[in-house]
Amino acid sequence: GAVVSQHPSRVICKSGTSVKIECRSLDFQATTMFWYRQFPKQSLMLMATSNEGSKATYEQGVEKDKFLINHASLTLSTLTVTSAHPEDSSFYICSARRQGPSSYNSPLHFGNGTRLTVT
């Protein structure tokens, strides 16, 4: 069954509004979660690394004031797209790894993604 839950799966919003996407690890704790964006027929683009209890690490070119990330607990990270514009329309996916000293021996588990459409 799913080990990472992402909500909502689809959202349509008007230009200028903000949208929050939640990512939860269901049966494990994740000190680190990853947020990706995927354009049609393209691979995953890492946007930021969400760190529990501290600031997220953003990839080059990703506006941190535009894409607010909060990782308030060991099982929840949220991505808020602020003042959304049509060009923000995309597929956003979160992922998490089980924490621990051997975390690199664990695969990333992905949520089912959120299809954001900004009108």
Add this chain to the structure above:
Amino acid sequence: SQELEQSPQSLIVQEGKNLTINCTSSKTLYGLYWYKQKYGEGLIFLMMLQKGGEEKSHEKITAKLDEKKQQSSLHITASQPSHAGIYLCGADIRAGNNRKLIWGLGTSLAVNP
């Protein structure tokens, strides 16, 4: 240039045929992951390879990592329509004193009944 080259970009096969997807890097891969994605959905974990020469199988899908840990192949035997989707390889590589996860561009597989 792409750090993780995946080929082919797309593949159309007849049901029952075998196929292979490749994933290649110029850098040593500390972990190689294969995922399957249906368009607009999340990624389903298939297999993880870490040791040179390692091979894993699940049902009709077999993945191998070469001895140099720079290339992996995913082989599907007797393909079925249910195998259709996008196959993505991801890998942990060294980035300075840390590791980072990189992704191939994916292979779109269609299986004709």
